[in-house]
Amino acid sequence: MLCIVVAITSGAFAQGDLKLSSDDRWIPPADSDPESPANQLRQAQLALARGDASRAYNLATGWLDRFPADPLRAHALLLKGDALLAKGDEYTALFDYEELAKRYPGSDVFVIALQREFEIAKAYANGLRKKFFGTFRWLNADDEAQEILIRIQERLPGSQLAEQAGMELADFYFRKRNLQLAAEAYDLFVQNYPRSMNVEKARLRLIYSLCGAYKGPKYDAKGLFEASARLKELQALDPITAQRVGADALLVRIYESEATKILSEAGWYESMGDPISSELYIRRLVNEYPKSIATLLSLREIPKIFNQLPNEVQKKIQTNGPDYPKLRKELLGLDWETSSSQLPNVDAAPTLDEPPTGAPSEDTLPGVPPVASDPTATPAASPSPTPSPSPSPSPSPAGKVP
Numbered sequence: 001m002l003c004i005v006v007a008i009t010s011g012a013f014a015q016g017d018l019k020l021s022s023d024d025r026w027i028p029p030a031d032s033d034p035e036s037p038a039n040q041l042r043q044a045q046l047a048l049a050r051g052d053a054s055r056a057y058n059l060a061t062g063w064l065d066r067f068p069a070d071p072l073r074a075h076a077l078l079l080k081g082d083a084l085l086a087k088g089d090e091y092t093a094l095f096d097y098e099e100l101a102k103r104y105p106g107s108d109v110f111v112i113a114l115q116r117e118f119e120i121a122k123a124y125a126n127g128l129r130k131k132f133f134g135t136f137r138w139l140n141a142d143d144e145a146q147e148i149l150i151r152i153q154e155r156l157p158g159s160q161l162a163e164q165a166g167m168e169l170a171d172f173y174f175r176k177r178n179l180q181l182a183a184e185a186y187d188l189f190v191q192n193y194p195r196s197m198n199v200e201k202a203r204l205r206l207i208y209s210l211c212g213a214y215k216g217p218k219y220d221a222k223g224l225f226e227a228s229a230r231l232k233e234l235q236a237l238d239p240i241t242a243q244r245v246g247a248d249a250l251l252v253r254i255y256e257s258e259a260t261k262i263l264s265e266a267g268w269y270e271s272m273g274d275p276i277s278s279e280l281y282i283r284r285l286v287n288e289y290p291k292s293i294a295t296l297l298s299l300r301e302i303p304k305i306f307n308q309l310p311n312e313v314q315k316k317i318q319t320n321g322p323d324y325p326k327l328r329k330e331l332l333g334l335d336w337e338t339s340s341s342q343l344p345n346v347d348a349a350p351t352l353d354e355p356p357t358g359a360p361s362e363d364t365l366p367g368v369p370p371v372a373s374d375p376t377a378t379p380a381a382s383p384s385p386t387p388s389p390s391p392s393p394s395p396s397p398a399g400k401v402p
Contacts, residue, residue, distance in 0.1 A: 037070045042080035044079055045091055053086035073099050074107035090120045091130050118165055121148035125172040128211050145172060174205055204245060207231055214257065217264035228254045236277060259285060259292035266298060275308035286322045299328050303336055
């Protein structure tokens, strides 16, 4: 439920303009004009202060109709919105707060109106629904929450309220599992508020959003590289926090995920009848990720792929490429001629497309739920290679092989 305390505003309506009667009631000074716009609006404010939101709303609405150009119009709009808020109609109140913000940005109640909007947006972002024709709370308000939180940051850049709105927006995306937008929002927060008390939380959630946005080897891995860089930055800036959240273990997972993606691409090219491209990916895997499980798996299959290559390509690999037979012998203990069907299974390493046992959670990283993959997502289209003609199988190479 939305609960916002509506305070009596300053300026023309401060208690200093009123006097306390013998029966403990606030009354205007005797020399004030009861028909003046200020006094009429004060009556609406007093009604709201007494808890009569309906009367306050009616008085404020009538005042706005009678005094369309009065200097106190911004105060009247705030009062009308506060009355609607007190009646439980926060959505309609937003129209009055928004009119105030748009038309009177120099008013002394401008920030107060944005504070009201922030509290409403925060409630919407945390699950409060809009009323359906003023009755049941049935309508989703996610779009309104996002729009308001973004607008506050645009209107009050660098302010404490903008900082709160920025974090609330990032947390909203994070809770909704929209991890790409969450990563962008946390990154923006870190850039804009490097001294905030929430900057550590933002850095950590940025890393987990980047990791969680990765859906598997068939998808773009850009976020993995960014997450790895951010983790290493965290280790340099705050090694204690990095150790607490298991940065080393997460870097291993990222490393294995990157390697698994390359292995997947090598397998795809092989399935398309392009052993040359497949070998190039395996060569990159061996060179850049020599300690990965994916490299071991690729070395199991390299003889089959190598034997499909044209003779001239084989010779170039034997001269300038990796020493595949030596690597197979050192890492797998296998001769070149051993068939992959005769090999024991190699357990895959934990990667980021599936949440591992003991993944960081709220117990180790405050406020961060475990990241799960999206099995319904559609993979990005892979480039369509030009298949090479399948060459005749070559005999097992003697001496140094690719």
